[in-house]
Amino acid sequence: MCCDRPADAARRFWFLPTTPVILSVALLKTPELFKPHNHDILGPAAAGPVVAGMLGCLYARFMVRYFETKTPIPFAVYCLVAGARQPGRLHPRTRTAT
Structure with a gap:
């Protein structure tokens, strides 16, 4: 790259390509929420x-x-915080037969 502008724009707008996909799925699936058997999950x-x-x-x-x-310090902090929350989710609780 000969100048910093393209890299700066890429850093600021890296998430934009996913927005149309997310919105289209939301528009496609939203009508299903208003069917009578789905009223308990509206909240x-x-x-x-x-x-x-x-x-x-x-x-x-x-x-x-x-x-x-x-x-990498902010990313390391994020990984530590996110990772500290996961052990309970990774190992399912064993259920005892009654």
């Missing part, structure tokens, strides 16, 4: 995209900062 289905959107924005902001500083 979680409404809260899920809001939480996912907020976390996605935080993650994108985090990654932009990571690419700007070019140091």
Whole structure:
């Protein structure tokens, strides 16, 4: 690269190619939520995209900062925090027969 502009633009907009795919799937699947047998999941289905959107924005902001500083420290902290939450999810609880 002869100048820093393309790299800077790539760092800022790396997540944009996935947006049309996510929106099209949301438009395709949303009518299924309003069928009578799905009324019990409307609350979680409404809260899920809001939480996912907020976390996605935080993650994108985090990654932009990571690419700007070019140091692996923020990514290492993220990996440690995310990894510390996983042990309970990776090993399913064994159920005893009653």
